[in-house]
Amino acid sequence: MSQPVFFAVETGGTKIVWRIVDAAGVVLDEGRFATGRPEAAVEALVAAAAERPVAGLGVASFGPLVVDPSSPQRGLMLATPKPGWTGFNLSRTLADRLGAPFAVDTDVNAAAVAEARLGAGRGARAVAYVTVGTGIGGGLCVDGQTLKGALHPEIGHLFVRRVEGDVQASACPFHADCVEGLAAGPAVQARLAGRRLEDADEVRAVVADYLGQLVAGLVFAWAPDRIVFGGGVMSTPGLIIEVEAAARRRVNGYGSAVVMGEGGYLVAAEREHAGLDGAMLMAQDLAA
Incomplete structure (x- = not known):
């Protein structure tokens, strides 16, 4: 059986980047693709997970979106000019598909975490x-x-x-x-x-x-x-x-x-990919 992994995703206006690491933090896989429709993004990210068990999913997202951890709408995208994204919840949809716990925050909040802890x-x-x-x-x-x-x-x-x-x-x-x-x-x-x-x-x-x-x-x-x-x-x-x-x-x-x-x-800033680094820290914290 495959060992559990941690999955980090950063969504941006033009591209989505992702990274998968093992329990020791070793990078197993990473990639990027153009930001299109959110449904297509979910399918691409599920494919990237390649059926590996995900112990924690961290998403650093463009906004505006709901980030209140106690809200049942956590992760929901609010009004945005990006076609198809308004009212879509990529974090929860992806977490449900992967059967994983998830954490979500804005890309800049995630970057703040990464620079505070690592940079x-x-x-x-x-x-x-x-x-x-x-x-x-x-x-x-x-x-x-x-x-x-x-x-x-x-x-x-x-x-x-x-x-x-x-x-x-x-x-x-x-x-x-x-x-x-x-x-x-x-x-x-x-x-x-x-x-x-x-x-x-x-x-x-x-x-x-x-x-x-x-x-x-x-x-x-x-x-x-x-x-x-x-x-x-x-x-x-x-x-x-x-x-x-x-x-x-x-x-x-x-x-x-x-x-x-x-x-x-x-x-x-010291971290070249601070938003993605922050998303990974969020994912790993879920198992702490």
């Missing part, structure tokens, strides 16, 4: 993870547990005060002044008009200001010991330092500034 957040009690790419998302891990309310954090849609003279149209179809609409990848590309961010000081200053406002808000609302940044925009050399400087200006010495220490409060 740039090690040694800190409260770790926030922020990704700045096509969109902006964030999660919080405190003592190994992620922040969940009636839903989950949507920090990319927090409002920021516009930099004086900035008339760039928001890239967000819902909000004219949210940080995602003004500083995520599509907004940055529109500002750059074909240039590189590292070569456009005036654009980088605006982006750093908006992200600094976001960080200041997280300091006031969550007071994390450390904030880990990931995503393509944050790979720009020097940007993370400029964002921290902007955040310190916004906090302006208020008492909450004590959590930021003297420097290096913002750190770059």
Whole structure:
């Protein structure tokens, strides 16, 4: 009889990645495929399991979805523009097909867990993870547990005060002044008009200001010991330092500034596949 395995899945807007490990954490199989209809995704993932007994399934998902562990709708996808996904519960459907217990969280919350336990957040009690790419998302891990309310954090849609003279149209179809609409990848590309961010000081200053406002808000609302940044925009050399400087200006010495220490409060993500790593930790925790 085959030995039990742990199955991790991360669903994204364009691709789904998965990994299977044995009880010792040795990778047995992994893969990826394009995100299509959810029913097709379930069939592909069941095939990937190859009839191996699954001791724990962890799913890190794009949202919005129900993540409350006590809810009978845990894992249910809410309104999303992805065709066929609204009202579908991939986690529960896949778990039922595999006969396995499951844990589900947002991709950014899962990434926060991975960075807190395995990456740039090690040694800190409260770790926030922020990704700045096509969109902006964030999660919080405190003592190994992620922040969940009636839903989950949507920090990319927090409002920021516009930099004086900035008339760039928001890239967000819902909000004219949210940080995602003004500083995520599509907004940055529109500002750059074909240039590189590292070569456009005036654009980088605006982006750093908006992200600094976001960080200041997280300091006031969550007071994390450390904030880990990931995503393509944050790979720009020097940007993370400029964002921290902007955040310190916004906090302006208020008492909450004590959590930021003297420097290096913002750190770059260490895990290349933090969301998938977090999903695997969630799966393994089911057997703990």
